[in-house]
Amino acid sequence: MRGSGAPVRTQGPPDGRGTLKDLSRPGRRAYSLPRLDVPETRLPAEHARHGSVGLPEVAERDLVTHYTRLSQLNYGVDTGVYPLGSCSMKYNPKISEAGASLPGFQRAHPRQPDHTVQGSLELMWRLERALCEITGMARATLQPPAGACGELTGLLIMRAHHTKAGNPRRRVLIPDSAHGTNPASVRLSGYEVQPVPSDSRGLVDVSALEKLANEDVAGLMLTNPNTLGLFEEEIQRITEVIHGVGGLVYYDGANLNAILGRCRPGDMGFDIVHINTHKTFATPHGGGGPGAGPVGVSEVLVPFLPAPRVELREDGSFGLETAFPESIGRMHGFLGNFAILVRAYAYVFLHGRDGLKEVADRAVLNANYLAHLLKDAFPMEHPDMPPMHEFVATARALKEETGIRAMDVAKRVIDLGYHPSTVYFPLVVEEALMVEPTETETQEVLDAFAEALLQAHREAHEDPDLLHEAPVTTPVRRLDEARAARHLTLRW
């Protein structure tokens, strides 16, 4: 059976294909500008452009049809379940969009004087306080425009702390299952990466960690629950080992959504925390961004936070302060992705103290339920512990039996109507299927998604070509990535 396909557009007028450039006709235009109401001035000849820019010439009608069609070729959370493990693609409340679009936020200029933007500054102050309460940190910066930038911010704070103590140290420890941004950020902060092995249960091998910990170690980066979706039970021991050699422990907030209101990184002994607002507080991911990556720190690290910072002044007003001599400096041209922070604020205060805990409860329940439905076909890599908000299953057995790989399963799931899970991550698990249903999916959706995976599993034995050839219901079928890299065509 061919399948009905994930809900993206596959049909359209035959002339609707091609790029915007293909629609260009000389003299056609979409723009309108007011008639010039001052004398015309030309730039000095040495600075002037010769000839016009090679942009397409199209009518507004063409523009609208073209990008509407492109949008319809795309699958989003609003289209349906989007169970990408480690990505936390949950529903993005529309009220957050409405709030961010209020003209007082949307049209505020970042260089306005403080007294004219008290609303923005108070919002940032309240959000910072809330994030500190949620993570157990003393203060936070909202500047980093994405999680990876948050990582770099945290690591530069770590470096500043050690430098002040007389030695920046050399290495940062990272579990072998960590997200790729961790080692890349470590490198950018001037440290060397030292991988830490996992034990047979999928947790940090604490005895190996003890052997690696010494005074060359600046710190450890860790997610908890970890990348396998498992809670590091020995977290206190882990943070003690690192603190014992004078290191700092960094919490990668990728999985903070699993523990909201249940426990806090600060209470586990972490010194630095970054938060991915799209994962935990449902800010939209925009097809790849924008994000926001606030970073919280413990009391001793507050002097190193980036500047400017929002501070509450004695007269009760809010101001941007820059006079922090030990600050690592600036991580963004202005104040960070402010309009994303507005959305995060809306989400935090809409849910409130109990609502946030329910977010975690529901996310963990959904993941456990889905893992249960799939356990015979796609067993969890580490079934001894219940997963938290996501789980890593493996198609290893299926591959051995049928030659069908995790990617084939994912592509078949597309033909059956769904966005598939993450595949081949984390790298330490063979034929990984990393599934994160999030709290916003209903039991009915989880049942149907599981059934699609189970159907693909059956078909792998009965009619494997359905999987080899999938997807067949999409605007394009499997794309030749090797060709893309070999014959570079990066522009029209």
Add this chain to the structure above:
Amino acid sequence: MLGAIGRSSVDELFDQIPAAVRLDRPLDLPEGVSEMEILADLTELAGRNRSAQDLICFAGGGAYDHYVPAVVWSLAGRSEFYTSYTPYQPELSQGVLQALFEYQSMICELTGLEVSNASLYDGATALAEAVNLARSSRGRDRVLVSGGVDPRYVETLRTYGRGSGYEPEVFEVQGGRGGRPEVGDDVACVIVQHPNAYGLLEPARDLFGQAHAGGARAIQIFDPLSLGVMAPPGDLRADIAVAEGQVLGNHLNHGGPYLGVIATRLDDVRRLPGRIVGETRDVDGRTGYVLTLQAREQHIRREKATSNICTNQTLMAIAATVYLGWLGPQGLEELGRACASKAAYAAERLTEVPGVELLFDDAPFFKEFPLRLPRPAAEVRDALVERGYLAVPLPDADGHALLVAVTERRTREEIDGLATALRAVLA
């Protein structure tokens, strides 16, 4: 669902969290509220801001009140775009991928350079990435920055440099522009902002020539909306061009999300940071788009990646694509001419105010220019706000300098109004 998994309560699923680290109290946050209440709260906060909605905005210095046409967010705001993830499953992401391919193409057309990427965070962090690219490409360490570069960009470089092992060195400008970088054989790059942080046009060809003579990469920070009337970075012989792309259809948003634009020459494509979209074929021979050259990226190369960037500003890039499609070549030129003409008119009117003069005589500018005031600029700014106008002070001239930016949005009447207000404030 609990029954199916053999549990009696959700709490059991959290049993693996050691008791000692469990939070034994509710979070110290307010109770959740209804949608109506959160909207009321946000409306109250937004209402305490003044903004370009109620102030006539002559503020510049890196963010500008250009008009955002209705079509931009009507299209970029379609939820199939904004609620999607990074396009890891290309068959379900052709919309975002093709839009990014078109974005890369338009950035190449604008800059006269050969390759771009799927966006970086903002102008300042794009510059930090460009410096990493130049240092790796040249295998040299030192970074020279013109004194005409926005100090916020230099501060950002200083922060990033702490990790990467360099300290940006600022060379002095004369009369707000120019200068002579000493490009020794250990210099990786020379950075020039053109138009610069004062709004002035730099002798960019000459400065880039000096960079090349010393074997360094020339990095230009440009204004995308200047390129309808100004010679593009490629023609000026810049090797790497970066920009704050906010002006391309993105709202002021109190500083973000904005758009980091980068473009360079093809030789350095494997050193570019971030996502890059490439065209390819599917198994049936149809044209399609994928993320390509992923061997540069953190999820494959880990600590050997060219950058740590993962999430970028894709949605802003899509908005920029729609915006540039709306403008087209003629619109871009007409808009550039409007900005330049209105700024020239504003400079003329404002310097008629007694005691007000151009900070740098005879220096050409595009859409913003610095004034020297007879009073501290911060005071003047606040007094102008009282009268409904917004402009940005500069630290120069002992705090007596004011930067005035004039976009296509400002009318002759508004410019005249600013001159009248300034006259009243200084009287």
